[in-house]
Amino acid sequence: MSLHGHVEAAAEERSGFFIGAADSDEEDHHQLILHRANGLASENRLREAIHWFSVAGSYGPVRPEQLSTFVDCILRNFKSSAAAPSAQSRASSGDADLDCPNCASFLGEPVTVGCGHTYCKRCSQRRLFSKCRICGEAVRGDEKTNVVLCGLLDKWFPEELKKSKTLREVDELCRIKHFKEAVSLATKVIQSDSETTAAVRLSRAEAYMALKQYCLALEDTEFCHGSNCSAEALFRKAMVLHEMGQVDESLQVFLQCLAVDEDFPCAKRQVEKILCDLLSPDHENVKVGLRETTQNTSPHLRSKALVAHAQAQPQSPVQRQHQHQVRATSAHHHLDNEEKRWESLERPGLSRAHSLRVHGYNCVEEGLKRVYSAPQLGDQDKGSLLKRKLSVSDTEPCVVDRGNSKHKKGVTKGFRQQTAKTKICRSVPEDLLDPSDLECSLCMRLFYEPVTTPCGHTFCKNCLERCLDHTPQCPLCKESLKEYLACRRYMVTTVLDMVIKQYLSKECAERTKTHLEETKELSDLTKNVPIFVCTMAYPTVPCPLHVFEPRYRLMIRRCMDTGTRQFGMCINDPQKGFADYGCMLIIRSVHFLPDGRSVVDTVGGKRFRVLSRGMKDGYSTADIEHLEDNKVEDSDELQRLQELHDGVYEQARVWFQNLKIRFHNQILQHFGPMPEREADIQATPNGPACCWWLLAVLPIDPRYQLSVLSMSSLRERLVKIQHILTYLQSIPNN
The missing domain is CATH 3.30.40.10 (Zinc/RING finger domain, C3HC4 (zinc finger))
Structure with a gap:
């Protein structure tokens, strides 16, 4: 479909939307339109997204955070033609030295973030990144200085740490709004050290901007374009241009900043704010512009003014429907005009000329006022302006020329070459190495x-x-x-x-x-086996545990760390501490609760007999030997054993089916359904699973259960269970 066809379809869709929703709440219109606009932006349909975000602005305020998807769409289009280098590649080896992965400067006052990577305090406090440059993990941003590493760097590289602290002093002066003092201190640092990092100049640029000395601020940002802080330099330059009222140019530079480093949260927030101002007619200055242009501009704006006036008066259903038809017709004209503007924008050289307009601007340090281009625009023209501002054929960076261009270009070129060549390789002085540190x-x-x-x-x-x-x-x-x-x-x-x-x-x-030796000692499943003294456990039967005692937290964690994922479970014994027989539990999963407690999902494994007892870090341990059933070799005896098993299984099935529904459901919830009948009753060392499931669910004393657990004869175990079932079935089921 041609662009014109898309425009007509969009107009028809919007017309139907407004007529069909004539009696709906205005807020619903707003949310639906925003949802539509975000959907188009996520599909990279920039032109249509711009239009629908403009429409959303006419129904209510569009908040900056609602434009995140829109900004991503714009950035994708911008980067597809700009082909800017990514900041990630620059920091890919940031964990191999003592430099900050973000700005590539000396770590100075190091801050370790949640993923384990370390950044300089300046980058962390200024929130110059929201994701780790190395692994991409989200960063909280409120971590404190790494005490151990800071002490080591102070001992090994005192001069470099001193420079870092001086830079932090400049930033602190800016934070408390002592901008003149910040400029003075930063200038002294720059004059005294020819190899000073770009970060000092960028901090000074921030102070210059606050003092409205815009030319000097821009000069510092231009000096830093080729440095490791190129993204921050672009951001600072864009902020200066924005303060000067050059919103068009600042938006372009903000996008260049994001093209260099897409994870620059401050730049993205600024782009969202600028777009929000352009799209929202609720902005006070925009309302003035709308009033001025409504009197003498396009039919679309005049009809919009009439609609606004009509909304203040009582309306009949017919009038409301007519109002929405007017809006739909206006939208159609608006989209036709937008198509013509896009055609003109796509003519060769036009976008290029637009991007170079900034070369000729005159810098006036005092008396500059913040002037938006948006307030002089009606709603119809804002979409066109926004498309012009976001023209993706503009691939050249905005460079500000303030005279003496030869000299300044030479200085910048020299700084870029110096930055590219000088990569300080620091080595820790051997005489200062002390393992105790x-x-x-x-x-x-x-x-x-x-x-x-x-x-x-x-x-x-x-x-x-x-x-x-x-x-x-x-x-x-x-x-x-x-x-x-x-x-x-x-x-x-x-x-x-x-x-x-x-x-x-x-x-x-x-x-x-x-x-490794300590870990190996903990991984032996017969020597010093950790024992959880709590309840009865049985082979193949689930045993969920709530772990809250510190000693058992440690025990469970060690079982996980060593890879065994097993520990013994025994019931308490007043004289010995725990019983002579137990069952190994295999950890299937651990769910940690926020306060440190955990819910551990385990299932029974091998049975064991305790040979000796011990203690380790507060929990019990034991040397054990595993138990196995004695196998029946004689075929006749095996046949009789099979018949006994089948009889007990059928008796158990009948008992389970005749239980009251409440008890029946409780057993299913805690232990699951009764295991299926097994073809080979001697296939495993512990015998059929149904025996252990029955032993777990039958209401009998734990000591009796323990005696059955310790048996190595399947016949004896089946006889015991048969006696219990016969007794339970003889009791009336009330």
Whole structure:
């Protein structure tokens, strides 16, 4: 279908929509139109999306956050022609050194985020990224400085850390609005150090902008275009242009920023705000523009003014339907006009000329006012303007020329070459290496899988988990870690792990060896087997557990970490601590609750007999031997055993079917249905599953159940169960 055909179809669709919904609530119109616009944007149908977002603005306010899909659509179109480099490729190896993965500058005051990667404090506090540059994980943004790593960097690279802190002072002066002092301090830093990172200039540009010294601010941003902070430089430049009232140009530069780095949240928010202003006639300045243009512009705007006047008067159903027909007809004219504008925009050279308009602007430092182009536009023209602003054939960056262009181009070119060539390769001074600086404060050993909490303290992963079993607080500063515990994502701090493996390889190997030996000891399923003293468990029968005691939290976690996923279950014994016989439980899944408790889904495995008892970190252990049924070899005896099994199975089925519905449903809910009859009753070491299911559901004393569990003769077990069933069936079922 041609563009004209699409326009006609859209007009007809909108006409039918408005007529059919004449009596609907205005808010419903607004939400439906927004849904339509977002659907078109998600399908990358930019032209139609622009139109429908404009229509939504005529029905009610469009909030910036509602334009996220729209911005993504615009950016896809912009990037398809701009072919801008991605920031992700720049930071792909950010975890291999002591530089920030976002700005590639020295980490300085390091902040470790939830995924385990570390950034400089400036990038973290300024929210220059919302996802990790390395792994793509979402970043909270409220993490504190990594205490251990900050101390190490201060010891190893004191001069570089001093520069980082000075930059933080500039940022702090900007934060408290002491902009003149910020400019003064930043200028001193730049003059004293020719290799100062671009971040200092960008902080100074922010201060210049606040002081309305726009030329100087733009000069600093231009200087940084070829640096590792190129996305931030574009963002800062766009902010300056926006403050100057150059909304058209600022929107283009914001999109260039997102093309360089699509995960630049501040830039995306600004684009959403600009689009919201352009699309929303509820904006005060836009209303003035509408009033001015309604008197002497297109029939579409005049009809809109008449409709607005009519809405203030009582209306009959016929009048309301006529009103919507007027809107639909106006929309058709509007779309025809939009098609003509697109045709003119697509003429060769027009978009290029538009993008270069910014070259000739005159910079006036004082007295500039913020002027939007949108307030002078009616609703009809805003869609056209928006399409012109978002022309995707504009692939050249906006460059501001303020005189002395040769000199300034030369300076910028030299800075870009210097940035490209100089990549500082830092190595830790050997005489300053001390393994004690990298010891866990809980186990007093070299970090193994170091994990940093949101409060900035670092511990071995296992040590931290054990502490959180007892209390959801940091072991050092006592700050609440409830949210951290609820997520249970204890990610290794990659920088510290890299430092240990690279510079303390011998000590790391010894620490790893010790850990593996401890893990191997815990993975033996006959020696020092962890014992959960609680209830009866049986082979093949599910046994869900609610784990809340710290000792059992540790025990379950160790079973998972070692890979055995098994532990023993025994009932309590007043004299011995726990019974002489039990059943191994196999962990199928663990559901962790936000407060550290867990629901563990287990199923019975092998039976065992306790040989000796012990304790480890608060929970019981035992040396055990596994039990198996004695197999019947004689064919006649096996035949009789099979007949006994079939008789008991049928007796159990009848008993289960005759239970009261309440008891019947409870058994199904907790233990599942009765197992099917097995063809080979000696196929497994524990015998038929139906015996254990019956033993679990029959209302008998645990001590009696324990005696049956310990039997190694299937015949004896079947006889015991038969006696119990016969007794239960003799009791009247009231």
